[in-house]
Amino acid sequence: MKLTEINFNKKAKITKIKLERSLKTRLNSLGVKEGVVIKKTHTSILNNAIMIEVDQTRIAIRKELMESIYVEEI
Amino acid sequence: MKKFSYVLIGNPNVGKSTIFNSLTGLNVKTGNYHGVTVGVKKSAFLDTEIVDLPGIYNLPAYSLEEKVSENYLEKNSEDIYVYVVESINFLRSITLLKEIINKKRKVILVLNLYDQLTSKGGKIDEKSLEEKLNIPVISINAQNEKDILRLKKFLIENKNVSYNLNNNFNVEKCFTKPKETEHFLDKIFFNKTLSVICFFATLLGIFLFTFLKNSPGDLLLTLSENLVELLKDKIYLFLFSIGVKEIIISFVTEVFIGGIGSVFCFLPQLMLLYFFITILEESGYLTRVAFMTDDLFSKIGLNGRAVFSIVMGFGCTAMAELSTKSFDNDCMRKKVALSLPFIPCMARLPIFAVIINTYFLRRKVLMIFAIYIISILLTFLTSSLLNKYIYKQNNTFIMEIPTLKKVPIKRICKILKYYALEFIKKVGSIILIEVTVLWILKSFSFTHGYVGNDVENSILSSIGKVLSIIFYPIGITDWKISVALLSGLFAKEAIVGTLELLYPMGLTLNTIQALAILAFCMTYTPCFSAIHATKKEIGMRLSAFSAIFQMAFALFFCYFVNIVAHLVLKKQLRYVIIVITVILFVYFLIRSCFVRQKLRQNYKADDKIYCRKRN
Numbered sequence: 001m002k003l004t005e006i007n008f009n010k011k012a013k014i015t016k017i018k019l020e021r022s023l024k025t026r027l028n029s030l031g032v033k034e035g036v037v038i039k040k041t042h043t044s045i046l047n048n049a050i051m052i053e054v055d056q057t058r059i060a061i062r063k064e065l066m067e068s069i070y071v072e073e074i
Numbered sequence: 075m076k077k078f079s080y081v082l083i084g085n086p087n088v089g090k091s092t093i094f095n096s097l098t099g100l101n102v103k104t105g106n107y108h109g110v111t112v113g114v115k116k117s118a119f120l121d122t123e124i125v126d127l128p129g130i131y132n133l134p135a136y137s138l139e140e141k142v143s144e145n146y147l148e149k150n151s152e153d154i155y156v157y158v159v160e161s162i163n164f165l166r167s168i169t170l171l172k173e174i175i176n177k178k179r180k181v182i183l184v185l186n187l188y189d190q191l192t193s194k195g196g197k198i199d200e201k202s203l204e205e206k207l208n209i210p211v212i213s214i215n216a217q218n219e220k221d222i223l224r225l226k227k228f229l230i231e232n233k234n235v236s237y238n239l240n241n242n243f244n245v246e247k248c249f250t251k252p253k254e255t256e257h258f259l260d261k262i263f264f265n266k267t268l269s270v271i272c273f274f275a276t277l278l279g280i281f282l283f284t285f286l287k288n289s290p291g292d293l294l295l296t297l298s299e300n301l302v303e304l305l306k307d308k309i310y311l312f313l314f315s316i317g318v319k320e321i322i323i324s325f326v327t328e329v330f331i332g333g334i335g336s337v338f339c340f341l342p343q344l345m346l347l348y349f350f351i352t353i354l355e356e357s358g359y360l361t362r363v364a365f366m367t368d369d370l371f372s373k374i375g376l377n378g379r380a381v382f383s384i385v386m387g388f389g390c391t392a393m394a395e396l397s398t399k400s401f402d403n404d405c406m407r408k409k410v411a412l413s414l415p416f417i418p419c420m421a422r423l424p425i426f427a428v429i430i431n432t433y434f435l436r437r438k439v440l441m442i443f444a445i446y447i448i449s450i451l452l453t454f455l456t457s458s459l460l461n462k463y464i465y466k467q468n469n470t471f472i473m474e475i476p477t478l479k480k481v482p483i484k485r486i487c488k489i490l491k492y493y494a495l496e497f498i499k500k501v502g503s504i505i506l507i508e509v510t511v512l513w514i515l516k517s518f519s520f521t522h523g524y525v526g527n528d529v530e531n532s533i534l535s536s537i538g539k540v541l542s543i544i545f546y547p548i549g550i551t552d553w554k555i556s557v558a559l560l561s562g563l564f565a566k567e568a569i570v571g572t573l574e575l576l577y578p579m580g581l582t583l584n585t586i587q588a589l590a591i592l593a594f595c596m597t598y599t600p601c602f603s604a605i606h607a608t609k610k611e612i613g614m615r616l617s618a619f620s621a622i623f624q625m626a627f628a629l630f631f632c633y634f635v636n637i638v639a640h641l642v643l644k645k646q647l648r649y650v651i652i653v654i655t656v657i658l659f660v661y662f663l664i665r666s667c668f669v670r671q672k673l674r675q676n677y678k679a680d681d682k683i684y685c686r687k688r689n
Binding site: 022026030041042044046048049051053056057059061064065 | 085131132136162163165166169170251252254264266269270364365366367368369370372377378470471472473474475
């Protein structure tokens with residue numbers, strides 16, 4: 001399932017990131033990579049951007065990018 | 075010849091510039107968000123030099139400012155790379171460390187903000203880390219003086235560090251993860267309703283604290299104005315009593331006390347505003363605002379990170395322009411760079427204050443607030459138009475959200491001292507030269523030599539009368555105002571100094587002219603140093619276009635303000651409503667024509683496809 005479909009504050013494991021290479025590398029360098037546990041925590045005022053938590057790092061990304069991140073619930 | 079340099083490198087926002095400042099005693103800009111450092115900063119350090127590079131997440135680089143670091147890393151193989159890590163994000167930072175080691179560079183690892191990690195129950199086993207990585211490791215807090223001394227000693231001891239050719243290390247076991255905690259303020263800053271209330275309350279609070287009558291800002295301004303006035307009288311009387319020539323008395327009192335002194339009066343109020351901006355930048359609150367407002371920015375083709383440049387623009391347009399280097403998308407960089415000049419920098423504040431204190435004292439806070447709101451709206455409008463018609467490319471938004479930090483009062487004082495010194499330097503150099511040249515031009519005539527207070531026969535009057543043609547359509551007929559406004563092209567603070575020089579007895583304008591001047595100062599071309607910074611970021615042609623366009627826009631905007639002010643003040647509001655209705659009607663008429671044309675084109679295209687399919 002896509003990351004957008006996961007409920008807030010529920011942990012999930014990333015299974016695949018289907019993005020162009022530069023964006024994928026950027027996410028990887030921030031700790032968002034296949035196999036890590038991720039959690040959605042907050043949204044922006046109109047829900048366009050979402051904050052995710054990986055380890056101790058909090059990252060804000062847009063919804064359209066989250067559509068390309070596939071996860072499985074744990 | 076130097077053999078090597080110490081180079082501070084690492085992920086963005088891990089404290090590289092703070093370490094650089096602490097080691098060198100300098101004061102380069104810092105902030106609790108990604109993209110504060112956009113260029114290479116160098117300084118002498120021990121018997122060699124130290125270099126501060128912009129933050130970089132990985133290789134190859136993603137944005138322009140990261141490219142600066144990547145290029146440096148490629149070209150300088152003999153340097154010692156001091157790899158700075160935020161201890162709490164240690165595991166994540168290993169990726170870049172491996173990439174640097176792969177490039178066969180000498181590395182020293184600095185674990186910054188180590189106390190933050192331990193306070194949350196985390197730990198890094200320094201000794202086993204050192205063994206596994208085979209490089210020197212030290213843990214510090216860059217804001218602690220003792221730790222900085224320790225780091226200095228450590229760098230000296232390890233200047234002969236060797237290459238580490240082993241990059242097959244597994245350091246996960248050296249790291250004990252801290253507990254997950256959320257700052258209590260984040261519950262407010264990430265709440266949809268509370269964050270909006272908090273944002274507007276913060277803005278309003280800053281304005282009330284600085285500009286409201288009898289507020290600390292207002293009291294400081296009055297105090298400094300009284301001091302300058304007192305100084306002016308005392309110096310005049312002293313020089314007169316010892317029989318100094320009139321020309322020298324005039325020069326000293328008009329240039330140094332009148333011109334320069336009137337600009338200095340605003341220093342305390344500016345420092346108060348910088349105090350608040352520093353807290354916003356250093357605490358990490360701006361990152362929260364950037365995240366929560368990303369929706370708004372996405373509508374105009376930007377992303378939340380534009381907040382950083384905009385807030386920087388309230389301080390100095392030139393610095394804000396340079397900060398656009400941190401955007402990874404070229405289109406977005408251009409959009410922000412071209413929209414930023416509409417944000418009124420701190421140097422414009424004195425002229426706003428002078429006009430508002432003289433003509434709109436009863437509505438002071440409202441006027442200042444309106445100026446800032448209109449400026450922000452103009453910035454958004456420019457970006458939106460650029461996004462719609464020129465730079466249509468979509469952009470992404472990936473931003474790390476740092477933890478909130480307490481801003482030590484010592485750090486704030488250091489930053490304020492830096493801003494104050496920069497202000498004094500600027501007033502003592504560019505503005506002093508400008509006011510002196512203007513004083514010479516206003517005190518002498520082509521034919522009669524020194525003319526004293528007979529300004530109308532001076533050289534400046536002849537030049538000013540020619541220049542004032544530009545401002546005739548917007549209702550500013552006095553050449554002195556034209557000269558003052560154009561002097562702002564060198565530095566905006568100069569406008570107040572020039573007005574004081576040319577109107578020693580105070581301004582003589584009507585309300586409509588005062589409004590037109592405010593509108594012009596709000597929107598016209600920024601100073602030459604800001605134009606130069608824009609040129610650096612987006613090229614000569616675009617920056618020249620931006621400067622000319624903004625001047626033309628300012629004149630047009632003033633003309634509009636002039637007409638509306640005439641109609642409103644002469645109680646002909648119904649005409650204003652008629653004008654606005656006509657404008658709206660014409661707009662919608664043109665728009666509907668465009669829509670119809672587009673629909674027709676779409677129909678034609680659909681028809682063609684349909685025909686092709688049938689055939």
